[in-house]
Amino acid sequence: MNVVLQPQGNLDVKVAAMLQQKVARLAWEKHKRWFIDLSEVNSADHSGLMSLVAAHRLALKTGRRLSLCNMKMSLVYLFEITELDRVLDILPHNEEAPDLGEKIIF
Numbered sequence: 001m002n003v004v005l006q007p008q009g010n011l012d013v014k015v016a017a018m019l020q021q022k023v024a025r026l027a028w029e030k031h032k033r034w035f036i037d038l039s040e041v042n043s044a045d046h047s048g049l050m051s052l053v054a055a056h057r058l059a060l061k062t063g064r065r066l067s068l069c070n071m072k073m074s075l076v077y078l079f080e081i082t083e084l085d086r087v088l089d090i091l092p093h094n095e096e097a098p099d100l101g102e103k104i105i106f
Contacts (some may be wrong), residue, residue, distance in 0.1 A: 002101035003031040008040045011048030018106050019048075023055040027062045031101065034059055039070035044078060056088050067091050 005050065007015050007023055019036075026034060044052075052068065059066035069091040071079070076093070081086040 001031050001086060002033045002035065004035045004037050004068060004101065004103045005102065006037040006040060006105045008106065009042060011041050011044035011046045016047040016051035019051045022104060023058055027058055032062055032064055034066045036068050037070050038068055039074055041075065041078065044075060049084060052088060
């Protein structure tokens with residue numbers, strides 16, 4: 001079963017903390033595939049990027065798969081510059097998360 005997390009606005013300290021809380025809860029649920037839909041995220045700071053790395057590590061540790069999707073080009077460039085595109089699973093720009101499973105918007 002899939003779950004899609006969809007943060008809104010800027011992926012800053014506040015939103016990063018909410019993301020980490022939601023991901024921590026997912027570790028105890030039955031969802032095997034996690035997607036983070038970044039279509040509504042305008043920017044990300046250091047804490048936001050680190051929350052995505054932490055989510056990726058937790059997914060691996062618990063036998064899940066985490067993919068980022070629907071990133072705006074400004075975020076794509078940020079991930080390329082920081083080389084996080086080599087660490088995180090990022091779906092191609094035209095590939096969306098499936099509509100299967102639960103969607104959590106925050």
